Amino acid sequence: MFNAKHIVITGGSSGLGLELAQRLAAEGARLTLLARDPQKLEQAASDIRRQAPTAQVKVQAVDVCDEEATLAAMQQIAEQNDGIDMLINSAGILREGSFGQSSPKDFRDVMEINYFGLLNSSRAALPYLLQSRGRLVNIASMAGFTGAYGYSAYCASKHAVVGFSEVLRFELKPQGVQVHLVCPGEFDSPMVDDIDTYRSAENRAHTQTIPKASVESIAADTLAGIRANRYLIIPGRTARMAGFVVRHFPGLMRLLGDRTITRVQRSRQTPGGAA
Ligand SMILES: NC(=O)c1ccc[n+]([C@@H]2O[C@H](COP(=O)([O-])OP(=O)(O)OC[C@H]3O[C@@H](n4cnc5c(N)ncnc54)[C@H](OP(=O)(O)O)[C@@H]3O)[C@@H](O)[C@H]2O)c1
Secondary structure, eight states: OOTTOEEEEETTTSHHHHHHHHHHHHTTOEEEEEESOHHHHHHHHHHHHHHSTTOEEEEEEOOTTOHHHHHHHHHHHHHHTTSOSEEEEOOOOOOOBOGGGOOHHHHHHHHIIIIIIHHHHHHHHHHHHHHHTOEEEEEOOGGGTSOOTTBHHHHHHHHHHHHHHHHHHHHHGGGTOEEEEEOOOOBOSHHHHHHTTTOOHHHHHHHTTSOOBOHHHHHHHHHHHHHTTOSEEOOSHHHHHHHHHHHHOHHHHHHHHHHHHHHHHHHHHSTTOOO
């Protein structure tokens, strides 16, 4: 399905974007990886070539928050590679902190990358996806359906991605472009390693109600969902069950979350209790 297709991956230098790139390269896809840091991009490309020596992988350093630069980069990439068959929007950032502790800048930064960045790359790739009758894959999160302690900025940005994708699905389907919305729970990645250094005990317990998954399993399920032409892809069986409960019994999820947070806060007040 992906053999010889030209696939652009934002956030392709790390975590889920990189894992998807490795798997797609092994299936013969031609890849262009986008991210800000050129060294991380070069490292990612050489890791992919080491695993799949015949892989065709190019890199382009661009900040997806920069609308003009993203448009120019996407145009150049499309012209040099006979268009674009699939865009995977995986670029994103995560900040943890209660609303009271978070600055307006935290909110703007998260929204700017996770929502407006995804909007910019989607807009820039759209003419080529319409031409190829291709696929647009938006990596959102379970945080796009529900709330999690300490994620007010992140959840708001991912809810925006879910709303945007819902509308694009309606608009692009009649024009032959398939939209996929991917909503993983927490998985191992540099993003999570980073917040692990400072996140609150409430956030850790609440988000890990669904056990943390491996990036390999998330990527495998994402590609399986794309192959099956599924719009909503929730990787992992436990996350899928949780996703069902979140969407159909949101009150139950809130109750479970309240209990988890109360347990963590009580144990902190108990002498010798875990923080
Ligand atoms: N990890 C999880 O538990 C989890 C769970 C659910 C959903 N997700 C979502 O999955 C996606 C991938 O997450 P991950 O864990 O794989 O993260 P990651 O390992 O931190 O990778 C993030 C990627 O995005 C790029 N990026 C960040 N800001 C950018 C910008 N302004 N312009 C261009 N590229 C940018 C980064 O490269 P540069 O820094 O060099 O730009 C990097 O390649 C994100 O959208 C995330 O919200 C993650």
